[in-house]
Amino acid sequence: MNTISVQCTLYPTAPTTFSGLIGQARPFDAIKDCDGPTTLMLIYNPNAAPKYGGFKKALFGHLSRPVISDSTSSSVCIKQCWYTSGASGTRLVYDNLTQITKLSAEINCLHWASALMGIVYNFINKHITMHGEPPFPIPKMRFVKNALAIADTTRDTYMLEELIDEAVQGAFVKYIGNGSVKPFEFTDDAAAYRAGFLVFCQHVQYLKTKGLAFIGDFQGESISSNYPYVVLRFGFFRWKLSVDGSPNNNCIVCF
Amino acid sequence: MTSRAKPRLVDQPVTELPTMLSVGFEEPGSPTASDVRRALEAQKAPSKKKVKSICKFYYFHVEKLNINVFYH
Numbered sequence: 181m182n183t184i185s186v187q188c189t190l191y192p193t194a195p196t197t198f199s200g201l202i203g204q205a206r207p208f209d210a211i212k213d214c215d216g217p218t219t220l221m222l223i224y225n226p227n228a229a230p231k232y233g234g235f236k237k238a239l240f241g242h243l244s245r246p247v248i249s250d251s252t253s254s255s256v257c258i259k260q261c262w263y264t265s266g267a268s269g270t271r272l273v274y275d276n277l278t279q280i281t282k283l284s285a286e287i288n289c290l291h292w293a294s295a296l297m298g299i300v301y302n303f304i305n306k307h308i309t310m311h312g313e314p315p316f317p318i319p320k321m322r323f324v325k326n327a328l329a330i331a332d333t334t335r336d337t338y339m340l341e342e343l344i345d346e347a348v349q350g351a352f353v354k355y356i357g358n359g360s361v362k363p364f365e366f367t368d369d370a371a372a373y374r375a376g377f378l379v380f381c382q383h384v385q386y387l388k389t390k391g392l393a394f395i396g397d398f399q400g401e402s403i404s405s406n407y408p409y410v411v412l413r414f415g416f417f418r419w420k421l422s423v424d425g426s427p428n429n430n431c432i433v434c435f
Numbered sequence: 436m437t438s439r440a441k442p443r444l445v446d447q448p449v450t451e452l453p454t455m456l457s458v459g460f461e462e463p464g465s466p467t468a469s470d471v472r473r474a475l476e477a478q479k480a481p482s483k484k485k486v487k488s489i490c491k492f493y494y495f496h497v498e499k500l501n502i503n504v505f506y507h
Binding site for chain 2: 198199201202204205206207208288292388389390391392393
């Protein structure tokens with residue numbers, strides 16, 4: 181067996197609200213802004229074939245006890261940022277110091293994205309309180325919970341995310357890409373409905389942030405196709421629109 | 436062949452939203468455009484000085500062992 185156990189200090193990202201972020205108006209610190217550090221074992225196979233994204237690679241493993249997720253599952257997705265070596269052309273992970281900077285920015289994006297989704301549900305709940313339940317289902321969506329983890333001995337740094345199990349939670353769907361806010365077209369009615377809801381979310385976020393921010397690149401898995409409950413894995417936070425100032429343009433820039 | 440311009444942040448008036456769309460979104464006590472902008476502008480990548488201070492605290496052994504660290 182190639183599985184190893186690494187003792188880590190885990191810094192779970194503390195939940196926040198949009199008004200909390202606005203009130204603080206300061207840079208994010210994944211360590212200081214965590215929900216209480218905790219020590220546990222990270223168990224994974226470092227020799228397993230990782231999944232490579234555009235700039236992060238992912239391995240799968242589990243924690244010695246469930247901390248990140250509300251559920252009893254201790255499974256996690258273990259992520260690190262990578263780059264292509266100029267000399268060998270191979271993919272290498274960044275050193276620990278660079279890793280902490282890049283992963284903190286990633287965690288901050290999820291931090292803001294969660295807060296921006298909170299704006300939408302506050303808006304919806306307020307209207308339900310005033311006008312009653314609507315005659316159509318409202319998808320329940322949230323972003324994955326996550327944490328920064330630093331190995332106690334080697335100081336290797338990882339971002340841990342609550343694992344979305346496609347076998348349990350449905351197929352991974354990209355709803356809105358990162359190059360445009362126009363959603364993808366779906367033949368599946370339920371997916372199209374969720375994509376439409378995410379467009380609505382973007383408009384609420386855009387208006388509530390006075391035209392300064394909304395979430396782009398919505399991707400995730402749905403637990404049920406009929407009554408959609410979606411866990412969003414990605415969702416890069418974009419801000420400062422340009423051109424005509426409306427959300428319907430392709431010029432979006434992330435920090 | 437034209438060179439591809441690096442995406443840049445564009446300043447735009449943030450207080451002038453289309454009136455029709457803004458209806459129902461303005462609530463007493465909700466953050467102003469300046470509040471939102473201030474919070475967003477604080478979300479910049481940490482400076483090298485800040486990273487070094489984090490590293491000094493969390494990676495004391497790096498200095499102790501005199502390991503070379505490269506920024507990519």
